[in-house]
Amino acid sequence: MPSPGPLPKVIGHRGAAAHAPENTLAGIRKAAALGVRMIEFDAKLTADGVPILMHDDRLDRTTDAKGPVREMTLACVRTLDAGAWFGPAFRGEPVPTLAEALDLCLSLGLSVNLEIKPCPGRAVETAKVALAVAHDTWPADRPPPLVSSFERASLETALRVAPDWPRGFLFDRLPKDWMDHVAALRPATLNTSHRRLTAALAKQLKATGLPLLAYTVNDPKRARTLFGWGVDAVFSDTPDAILAVAD
Numbered sequence: 455m456p457s458p459g460p461l462p463k464v465i466g467h468r469g470a471a472a473h474a475p476e477n478t479l480a481g482i483r484k485a486a487a488l489g490v491r492m493i494e495f496d497a498k499l500t501a502d503g504v505p506i507l508m509h510d511d512r513l514d515r516t517t518d519a520k521g522p523v524r525e526m527t528l529a530c531v532r533t534l535d536a537g538a539w540f541g542p543a544f545r546g547e548p549v550p551t552l553a554e555a556l557d558l559c560l561s562l563g564l565s566v567n568l569e570i571k572p573c574p575g576r577a578v579e580t581a582k583v584a585l586a587v588a589h590d591t592w593p594a595d596r597p598p599p600l601v602s603s604f605e606r607a608s609l610e611t612a613l614r615v616a617p618d619w620p621r622g623f624l625f626d627r628l629p630k631d632w633m634d635h636v637a638a639l640r641p642a643t644l645n646t647s648h649r650r651l652t653a654a655l656a657k658q659l660k661a662t663g664l665p666l667l668a669y670t671v672n673d674p675k676r677a678r679t680l681f682g683w684g685v686d687a688v689f690s691d692t693p694d695a696i697l698a699v700a701d
């Protein structure tokens with residue numbers, strides 16, 4: 455099973471989403487400046503099949519345009535402002551392509567959790583294309599990105615096209631048949647919502663021997679509790695606050 459590589463205790467969520475617009479190059483730079491060593495971001499495809507960084511299926515919340523991402527070509531996406539909604543200091547910040555984001559992480563020496571976040575119906579295609587781009591961009595001598603998804607079809611595709619890259623089994627509510635998923639997908643990590651975690655559940659998940667990652671943790675007190683339960687790493691919009699309590 456591929457290893458996730460060195461796993462820091464704090465992972466910048468969508469960059470450093472409380473400090474800079476999510477899923478942008480500015481956000482990645484901000485996270486690095488705060489001392490973060492690993493970044494999580496979300497990738498989905500444009501209408502013409504180019505992987506870009508974007509969380510929502512629609513452009514409305516994080517850009518100055520409206521409409522489904524899947525109907526926008528890269529040329530159209532390139533005209534959008536993904537920073538002004540967050541604050542005037544970020545006006546003109548573009549929507550990055552996945553390749554640009556990975557290049558920046560490489561130059562900043564950051565590890566990556568690439569979350570495959572397909573628009574409905576595009577789970578296989580998104581994983582296939584995003585991993586092809588990531589493979590072309592990422593040098594073989596660096597620990598490969600951790601590839602996670604809520605979509606089983608995306609993780610199955612990752613297993614098929616990039617079996618040597620570590621996978622993160624990402625879930626909100628633990629599926630009843632989660633052990634079957636783990637057996638089939640052979641993940642390197644278990645990534646779950648901290649809201650549903652209890653000490654008992656953490657213990658059960660840790661019994662697999664896999665690292666346990668929890669999202670999205672912005673309260674340092676909660677982070678301490680989670681680390682005490684054996685959680686290996688947390689995703690945070692405020693990584694600076696969590697770094698302060700991480701050993």
Ligand code: G3P
Binds near residue numbers: 467494624669670
């Ligand atoms: O990968 C952890 C976390 O990002 C999953 O939830 O909705 O923020 O992408 P979401």
Ligand code: MG
Binds near residue numbers: 496
């Ligand atoms: Mg995400």
